[in-house]
Amino acid sequence: MITHRARAALLAASLLLTGCGGAAASSSQRATASSDTASTATPSAPGLPAPEMSVQSAPRHIPGLGPETLADIPASARQVVVATGQDRDSPLSTVVLYHRFETGWKAGPAWPAHNALRGWTDHHTAGDLRSPIGVYGLTDAGGRLRDPGTRLPYDQSSGGFDSPGTGFEGEPLDGSFDYVIAINYNRKPGTSPLDWTRPLGAKRGGGIWLHVDHGGPTHGCVSIAEQHMKELLRALDPALHPVVVMGDHASLAR
Template structure:
């Protein structure tokens, strides 16, 4: 049942009509920057209020790329606005409100173009007839990433829709993701180096973010260089300097 709830939250379309009450802003100086700053905000009766401290983040080894042009294996983090539908990990999760998957030795995240129907779909086991490759290049055995995935949140980039449990328990998408755009884009614990396209922050901050996110607040992440995030921050219309989204 837990896996069914997770898949529903992970792979349904974003609730575009719902107001965004929590926002995570990841800003770099340039498109090709490997480092960025992560800030988070929550809408209150007084407007948008910053939550916690700003933290330094690692990006992909080749910086940001616009989500519409980002390609698989580019080493770039997609820039844009995305929902944050679910979380996973193997650390002490505590009070996580997002749909949560505790990873096991059987947890995989494939993004193998030769099997579009499982592309960017969390798998709770690998069946013998699976077409996606388990070679470390076209899929991730999540537990192999150690501390990086101790606390993690899925970023809603290029996720498929209409996911169902297929033969032998494999999860498949009736409306697959785009196999040239890449997958497995997460917010996770930093290993003190650039990522393959994810956003990584210190463990304590990542654990705090994971616990703070509330699905009822329709949380979203805004990622990109200053020119991209500045425009979005202006639309938050902060009501006071103490709650300014800058």
């Protein structure tokens, strides 16, 4: 029987330049990666608080986020996706979409999620099987299936978002990239999630996405159920400058 550690080593070796998006690269994109040096809008979409909900008791700050984390959230951000890991070395997390009103932040539902096999890190590198901690923009989306109604730029590709093979627990990966949202960690904003530009260099990894959950840990991405991905895609609005805040509970509380 192949242990999780052995499986992780094999998969890490095959994904030295990528994160969860590794399986989605075409041959030309892999070649490019190898050569690379490395306003209060009224919410109406699923995943946002309903307009009729009271916001009088909304907290002024997002619960669970400490002063260092809060300071990294741009003042312009009125939508914040918070992915909170159970602990530093756990692949289990929870995702909540917050919307900022004049009186404070209102939370949407809490969705169960997975993050990287080995948990979280403040200094992500290619193949470390940890998700990067931090605050990152959400500007671009895509997937194998047609646009479900997002306001983000959406790149549909029947081949670029293939996800063959099995995960760390033997679960099939097929359909994992039916819907994805690129997390702006070591990538060029305003491009397709399939773009392999790595501003920090290839050694710092990349291809970190929000994507459809396949029932097990990821290589570095955050994954939620397909229905929740569709709700999130429909809810996010570029005019509200959405970001994701991601990390284990203790790190986000700093």
